[in-house]
Amino acid sequence: NAGVTQTPKFRILKIGQSMTLQCAQDMNHNYMYWYRQDPGMGLKLIYYSVGAGITDKGEVPNGYNVSRSTTEYFPLRLELAAPSQTSVYFCASSYSLNSGNTIYFGEGSWLTVV
Amino acid sequence: DQQVKQNSPSLSVQEGRISILNCDYTNSMFDYFLWYKKYPAEGPTFLISISSIKDKNEDGRFTVFLNKSAKHLSLHIVPSQPGDSAVYFCAAQRGGKLIFGQGTELSVKP
Numbered sequence: 001n002a003g004v005t006q007t008p009k010f011r012i013l014k015i016g017q018s019m020t021l022q023c024a025q026d027m028n029h030n031y032m033y034w035y036r037q038d039p040g041m042g043l044k045l046i047y048y049s050v051g052a053g054i055t056d057k058g059e060v061p062n063g064y065n066v067s068r069s070t071t072e073y074f075p076l077r078l079e080l081a082a083p084s085q086t087s088v089y090f091c092a093s094s095y096s097l098n099s100g101n102t103i104y105f106g107e108g109s110w111l112t113v114v
Numbered sequence: 115d116q117q118v119k120q121n122s123p124s125l126s127v128q129e130g131r132i133s134i135l136n137c138d139y140t141n142s143m144f145d146y147f148l149w150y151k152k153y154p155a156e157g158p159t160f161l162i163s164i165s166s167i168k169d170k171n172e173d174g175r176f177t178v179f180l181n182k183s184a185k186h187l188s189l190h191i192v193p194s195q196p197g198d199s200a201v202y203f204c205a206a207q208r209g210g211k212l213i214f215g216q217g218t219e220l221s222v223k224p
Contacts, residue, residue, distance in 0.1 A: 004157070031210055040123065042203055042214030043158070050210065058211065090157050094210070103212065105157030 002026050006091050006106035013081045013113045021076040021109050023091035031094045032074040033058075033103075034066065036087040043090060049074055081113045117141050118206050120215035127222050133191040135218050137204030140185065144206040144213075147180060149189045152201045152217070161202075162189070194222045 007022045025032065030051045035043040035058075045058030049068040063085055065077040074093075078085060088110050094103040119138045127133045139147075145166055150158035164171040164178045164187070171178050177190045191198055199222050204215040 033212075035214075040216060042118070042120075042205075042216045043212075044214070045211055048211065059213075092157075103160065105159070107157050108155070 004091055004093050004104050004106035006089070006109050008109060009107070010110045011112070013078070013111065015081060015083065015113060017081050018077070018079050019081065019111075021078070021089055021091070021111070023074045023076065023106060024072050025074075025091075025093040025104070026072065027093060027095070027104070028071060029093035029095050029104075030071065031096075032068065033092040033094075034064070034074070034076045035090045035092065035105075036060065037090065037108075038087050046076065046089075078111075083113050085111065086113045087111060116216075118204055118213050118215040120204055120218050122218050123216070124219045124221070127194045127220065129196055129222055129224050130193045133189075133194045133198065133220055133222065135189040135191075135202050135204070135220065137187050137189075137215050138185060139187075139206050141206070141208070142182070142185065144208050146207040147178070147187050148205045148207060148212070149176075149178060150203045150205060150214075152203060158203060191220075194220075196222050196224055198222050 004025045033048040034046040037043045044060045047066040049055045091106040148163040149161040151161045152158040162176045180187045201217045201219045203217045205212045
């Protein structure tokens with residue numbers, strides 16, 4: 001009963017390095033999302049996808065890229081990591097757009113950029 | 115531009131009493147409002163939601179009230195239990211996107 005799975009759980013990056021946060025869901029959900037949570041703040045939407053091959057920007061997309069080649073996977077790419085990208089990242093998925101109670105979150109990925 | 119605001123970063127309540135968590139929003143076009151609960155080192159989990167056309171939704175110990183004229187919603191937990199201690203996020207939904215508040219950390223003391 002996996003749900004939404006994120007890897008890695010923890011990562012330390014040096015400034016200027018690149019990395020990809022992996023996200024997979026096994027619920028056949030069309031909609032997938034990446035959020036980040038900074039200390040004392042709510043979750044901010046980075047990118048989302050309404051289906052394979054379709055992605056769109058959220059509130060804070062700068063410094064990130066995504067792809068959605070299949071329904072199951074929605075990786076988040078950080079190019080040229082900066083200290084401002086130190087955060088906790090949550091991937092989520094949902095079946096429908098209309099009722100938020102179907103949005104399921106992964107356990108989070110803690111990223112530190114030094 | 116904070117569209118969803120939770121102005122109380124923390125709340126402490128005695129076990130058995132009522133917990134009231136508040137949330138304000140600015141955009142009258144939101145379709146749904148939701149509350150999520152988050153424990154440390156875990157992802158948020160859905161708690162309860164309310165459609166923008168309703169003013170109250172109840173689920174066991176949890177009730178959400180929506181005041182559209184004031185653009186305000188609240189979550190009532192009665193009776194509060196120590197296991198309710200967590201961070202509670204208010205969120206507003208439009209077009210499949212969730213906009214979150216900053217969160218309120220609830221501490222229920224035995």
